[in-house]
Amino acid sequence: MSFSPASCPAHDPASLAAIDPSTCCPTTPVLPATRGVRDLTLAMRHAGIRRVQVAWEMQGCAGSPVVVVQGGISAHRHVASSEHFSEPGWWQAQVGPQRAIDTLRHRVLAIDWLGADGSLDACIDPADQADAIAALLDHLGIARLRAYVGASYGAMVGLHFAARHPARLGRLVAISGAHRSHPQVTALRVIQRRIVALGRSEGGVREALALARALAVIGYRSDREFEQRFAAAPQVEPAQARFVVEDYFDAIGPKFVARFCPTAYLRLSESIDLQDVDPSSISVATDLVAVREDQIVPEADLFTLAEGLRGRSRLHRIESLYGHDAFLKEESRIGAILTEALTRSDAA
Known part of the structure; x- marks a missing residue:
């Protein structure tokens, strides 16, 4: 799902920058959600230098730490409903006021994947998506993320972001996404x-x-x-x-x-299927979530990833009738993991 540039209100990038985490509290005003489209020149891993557009949406607590949230290949920048954009988002159960990813305490940023509108007919590496997010952060004046939360393909991209831009990330939460495609x-x-x-x-x-x-x-x-x-x-x-x-x-x-x-x-x-990350290249604190019944990302691959990470890591294992789709269906269990991970990230 993509949104046209015509729907994007003007914004002041400087006003979106993260500030002192100690100022983050439920009394901080929640800004209207903002959407935008950024033109970028990107050095892609396989396709060379390309002009691309990154469509993004941000919502949440004014001046608070920023959390990037990304899902599978069919996910998009509209993660959850807000007063300004009221239609339900793809992760409505986890993002919003007093939910696991609390928009009263964080500013939530998400993008439409490069290639999601069909305009980029070239090999798109997950690393390209990570670099596009980093370039967008530059545009928005965001020096560092409190956390990156990714599920499925979003977790794969998150691993690249942690490997390629470690100074810009406090914690990675990777759900049902590994360093390779089996x-x-x-x-x-x-x-x-x-x-x-x-x-x-x-x-x-x-x-x-x-x-x-x-x-x-x-x-x-x-x-x-x-x-x-x-x-x-x-x-x-x-x-x-x-x-x-x-x-x-x-x-x-x-x-x-x-x-x-x-x-x-x-x-x-x-x-x-182009996913290829060396686990030892990741030094960022990481929470991994493995689902025993996941046929797309085998539990064994997440064990291997956890063992190879250079930074502090925790591997959470759950069972679910829903397999790979557990991140969408197991609302309470995934929510508890997210709450714990982001609480540790905030405390750090």
């Missing part, structure tokens, strides 16, 4: 991208994108959830059988196609 999961995404490419060549790209999404969702959720939801007997007719899970796929496909263009999907899917 080869078997890369193979799954390669098939998804080939389905979309075939659909383009055969004139059925919308149908192909819906199929690719359906294939992806199989990995996002656990086998236990599929057992609970879709174990009913099929409807069998002389010509064919129809299985319960097909209704689910028919429902989610059009929704995804309506908000994701094929180029954006191909490039951001590819970007996940």
